[in-house]
Amino acid sequence: MVAPLLILAACGPGQIPTRATAERLCVDEARQADGISGRVGISGGSAGPSAGAGVRITSDIFNPRDEQEAFATCVERRLSGQPNPSGGGLTVGINLGGRT
Numbered sequence: 001m002v003a004p005l006l007i008l009a010a011c012g013p014g015q016i017p018t019r020a021t022a023e024r025l026c027v028d029e030a031r032q033a034d035g036i037s038g039r040v041g042i043s044g045g046s047a048g049p050s051a052g053a054g055v056r057i058t059s060d061i062f063n064p065r066d067e068q069e070a071f072a073t074c075v076e077r078r079l080s081g082q083p084n085p086s087g088g089g090l091t092v093g094i095n096l097g098g099r100t
Contacts, residue, residue, distance in 0.1 A: 036057050
């Protein structure tokens with residue numbers, strides 16, 4: 001009887017974060033506000049140099065938001081204990097990498 005209660009407690013709402021934690025968690029979400037992001041990297045090691053790149057496109061590209069506004073909305077949502085919006089959406093990612 002105790003096990004089901006523990007499982008339900010684990011699935012329940014988490015602790016509301018501090019403002020600093022909410023801001024840290026919302027940075028990536030705000031960067032995705034326009035629906036497209038990317039990265040480029042170059043590194044080196046004992047196996048020689050390597051390079052990589054990636055592009056991420058989400059369904060937000062059809063309804064882009066201002067990054068500052070998305071950040072503020074995310075922080076307020078997290079501070080009030082509301083869950084992340086579950087709009088479904090579509091994410092397409094392309095990653096390239098290799099050694100030279």
